Amino acid sequence: MCxxxxxxxxxxxxxxxxxxxxxxxxxxxxxxxxxxxLCAAACWATTGALAVxxxxxxxxxxxxxxxxxxxxxxxxxxxxxxGSWHSLSSGGSLTLxxxxxxxxxxxxxxxxxxxxxxxxxxxxxxxxTHAAFSAALGFAMLGERMGVQAALGxxxxxxxxxxxxxxxxxxxxxxxxxxxxxxxRLGVGLGLVAALCQAxxxxxxxxxxxxxxxxxxxxxxxxxxxxVSVACAAHYLILWMGVGAARAYQRPTRRVLLQTALxxxxxxxxxxxxxxxxxxxxxVGMVAILSSVTPVLVLPILWWQLRRAxxxxxxxxxxxxxxxxxxxxxx
Numbered sequence: 540m541c542x543x544x545x546x547x548x549x550x551x552x553x554x555x556x557x558x559x560x561x562x563x564x565x566x567x568x569x570x571x572x573x574x575x576x577l578c579a580a581a582c583w584a585t586t587g588a589l590a591v592x593x594x595x596x597x598x599x600x601x602x603x604x605x606x607x608x609x610x611x612x613x614x615x616x617x618x619x620x621x622g623s624w625h626s627l628s629s630g631g632s633l634t635l636x637x638x639x640x641x642x643x644x645x646x647x648x649x650x651x652x653x654x655x656x657x658x659x660x661x662x663x664x665x666x667x668t669h670a671a672f673s674a675a676l677g678f679a680m681l682g683e684r685m686g687v688q689a690a691l692g693x694x695x696x697x698x699x700x701x702x703x704x705x706x707x708x709x710x711x712x713x714x715x716x717x718x719x720x721x722x723x724r725l726g727v728g729l730g731l732v733a734a735l736c737q738a739x740x741x742x743x744x745x746x747x748x749x750x751x752x753x754x755x756x757x758x759x760x761x762x763x764x765x766x767v768s769v770a771c772a773a774h775y776l777i778l779w780m781g782v783g784a785a786r787a788y789q790r791p792t793r794r795v796l797l798q799t800a801l802x803x804x805x806x807x808x809x810x811x812x813x814x815x816x817x818x819x820x821x822x823v824g825m826v827a828i829l830s831s832v833t834p835v836l837v838l839p840i841l842w843w844q845l846r847r848a849x850x851x852x853x854x855x856x857x858x859x860x861x862x863x864x865x866x867x868x869x870x
Contacts (some may be wrong), residue, residue: 546657552696572821573867575813576829582810584836587659588844590651593795599652600774601787603800607643607771611801614764623758624705631747632755634767638747642740643807650733659841663834665730672738673827680742683822688866690743693828698858703835706852741814741823746816759815767807829867835860850861851862 594602618624653662672720676695677683685693745767750756779784791799817826835857 540705551854557781564691572817572819572826573829574622574819575817576826577864578830579813579817580833581836582805582813583830584840586737586802586806586810587663587833587837588840589798589805590654591659593791594651594655594787596795597791597799598784599648599655600777600785603648603651603797604771604778604785605799606803606807607647607767607774608615609800610807611764611771613768613804613808614760614767618758618764619762619794620761622857623761626755626758627761627765631807634743634747635757635765636769638740639769640773641743641768643651643770646733646736646740647770648774649729649736653726653730653733656722657730657831659837662707662726662730663837664701664844665727666734666737666836667697667831668731668796669734669737670824670827672735672832674741674824676738677827681745681823683824685822686741689825692863692866693824695859695866696832697863699859699863700831700834700860701856702859703838703849703853703856706856708851711712720847741818741827745818745823746817749820754821759819762815763807763812764798765818768810802870804830818836825867829864832860832864 590602596602599607634861650662650666653665657665670693674683700735744762748762749755750761774785814826814830817830838857842848
């Protein structure tokens, strides 16, 4: 896993962040950071399915704590081997620490609390609203603007995501992933909190990743290591304070720990790093919209797990999302 992260960093060094695919002046061109946001969405689609069993075994707090501890070890191993800590400054590290507290400590814990209570499908539709939050915050705080084609594509993408999840379930579905576990109202609230925290943390990290404050852009893997480590430390502080919710429901098994490590590597080690790479040159709103297609990408995984094709609403939503994403990519 550490080797894969090291390879990702080397690829990023030789990546021309502002490059676009399609070099002709007369042809539409795809921004590289758009593809990075889609890669992050694919990573998160995988982790949503991987999280169900371990998060219900350990509880949201304990699962997140174990996950972050493992990911922090992976990330710092790569940072130490490559020397990328040199890109970190005291001011930038503080900003990234705040971003990690909001987006990972609060946001991830809330998200997996929603997954624990609602399952991955319904938790995903709530978390997908982070794109709308991000677009609004990017407009209000950073002055980001969208062209007509990009705005239309964003609307179709978000509409498709919502359609795929809200109408994507068969009425007679009885799989354990679709069952309620605990308070439905609390699950919905946790999902919305997770979405808002994701948007705010992205907005906080954007200036540091893009070097907008006059400094050099931070290495994405080093930035991920700072964010994860601070959030992990906060989780252990809560545990040491004796907060009941922080304790694991059950002792972790080898299988649970392996699933948790794989979940962390894909979702945080790769997915979060992809997002930070995209933020170096992409707008907060556009990156958030493209990374919000996770619920559509998770449909094949649910098809395989549930042993049946998604309902018609899922296909309609997926079609709208593909069209909307295409409009954004070719803007």
